[in-house]
Amino acid sequence: MSGIDHLVLATHDLDAARARYRALGFTLTPPARHPFGTANSLVQLQGSFLELLAIAAPADIPEASPVNFSFAAFNRDYLASGEGFSMLVLATRDARAEGRRMRAAGLDTYEPFDFSRCARLPSGNEVTVGFSLSFASHPAMPDAGFFYCQQHAPEHFWKAEYQTHANTAVSVDEVGLVAEEPSEIAGFIAAFAGAEAHRVHLDGLVVDTERRRITMLNRHDFRAHWGFEPPAAHRNNQLAAFRLGVADMGKARALVEDSGVAAAVERHRVVVAPENLFGAGMVLAQRSGG
Secondary structure (H helix, E strand, C coil): CCCEEEEEEECCCHHHHHHHHHHCCCCCCCCEECCCCEEEEEEECCCCEEEEEEECCHHHCCCCCCCCCCHHHHHHHHHCCCCEEEEEEEECCCHHHHHHHHHHCCCEECCCEEEEEEEECCCCCEEEEEEEEEEEECCCCCCCEEEEEEECCHHHHCCHHHHCCCCCEEEEEEEEEECCCHHHHHHHHHHHHCCCEEECCCCCEEEECCCCEEEEECHHHHHHHHCCCCCCCCCCCEEEEEEEEECCHHHHHHHHHCCCCCCEECCCEEEECHHHCCCCEEEEEECCCC
16 A cells, blocks of 8 residues: 655746745745656655646657657647646655566556656755656546656755744545546556555445545536536546645634635645645645544
8 A cells, every 4th residue: 555645737938837836825836847858846745745847848758659658748638628636646666567467457557657856955966866757547537647656865855944834734645536437447546555445335436545535526516525526527537636634723723714716715624626636635734543
């Protein structure tokens, strides 16, 4: 069983996304470029992060093939029909071993992908960080990407200065998918995560990872659980929302109320609907135990 590593949040305008997340009380890493045509900026939390991602150099994007998944081409094609939560990433110490495990479980898998990029430290110095990725896909979820990420220089990647946020966010506590029939995708999600899916009520299913929960709900139950309409009605079986744990709910509420960002500020949580956050819904709530 593995934990959530990060969420890919695809946007047309990286600067605008950075400004919106900053207004909501997040510290962001400086923008960085991938060697395959995308650019990102991160919200680092404790052991996981949000990746705000945009297309920076379309000509540099490699196309996919039956054996090679293209991270950049997937997000380019995803953005062609709107912004949102495009990919769920789990952490691993051995991406190749996870690829073999997923393939043995019957999932559609691809050749491992290795790359490196420059990263700017809080001091202003630049270092090289490296990653190995193993992808899996499911034909019923063409608009949702899944992969494992292995970091090769974590000492350069994780920095306390980037993990300190005015809204006191500390963790990704839940990821939400919306599906017409959650049971149709539960087997894939469980096999991907290396965990069991269990039913929370008649239609909803969850998979508990080493770090936090993946929830699969139909549109009606999604609305009741998350507090907003599912995004992108043209996409079925999609990644749609995430819940972040905060250390101080009072600080989070006050900051969001003063941010100018449209949100429902409730006693026990803050809800930002997808239309106000580049297609991906977010909930801030008191951090879960564990």
